[in-house]
Amino acid sequence: MGIGDRLKEERERLGFSQTEFSAVAGASKNSQYNYEKGDRSPDANYLAAIAEKGVDILYVVTGERKPQAADSINADASELLKLFEHVGDADRQVLLRMASAFASVAVLGAGKDGN
Template sequence: MNIGERLREERVRLGYNQADFAAIAGVAKTSQFNYEKGERSPDAAYLAAVAEKGVDVLYVVTGVRLPVHAGQLSPEGAELMHLAQKIKDSDMAILVRMASAFAVANDQA
């Protein structure tokens, strides 16, 4: 997975479409699109702006996530993590595909 793919993953995780995320970061929607396609790389000002909205910039840049402590999650996020630990791998793959479909639908909205 490259920087653009991880950036898209973070945007989707936070519930933003490309246009709204671009506005938060102070760039054009086409720039956001190019970042996510891997055709361009975001600069430090962009990364600082999206970090303020909760993007895990270390993950976007390096592909490494630091462990999240339960106290850092919303109640819904904590419940989701608790439930995810009980899901079989075969079922998890189905859920990941469903979440991806929701993300694509949100991008088109």
């Protein structure tokens, strides 16, 4: 399966016709047809535009789906990860030990309640 096939698959997954999709991407319907047929390759501007509509660009280009775990992380965990990226290595180790200790207490506490 090539880029054109995957592009068509993503378009259909999102429920767009070729005409609607080409308009979203700022391309002509003829260009959309040629992309899906594999006669032409989309440029970065096109890919950026369709990414905003939910197209998995990694999948279209490489055939590999993006990891789903990032999509399922809650807002608090996401914020914690962003902050963690700005902490030095030594402090990261402290934070990891602290988080491990909190998690252990939570697990032990849940066991005492019978939960």
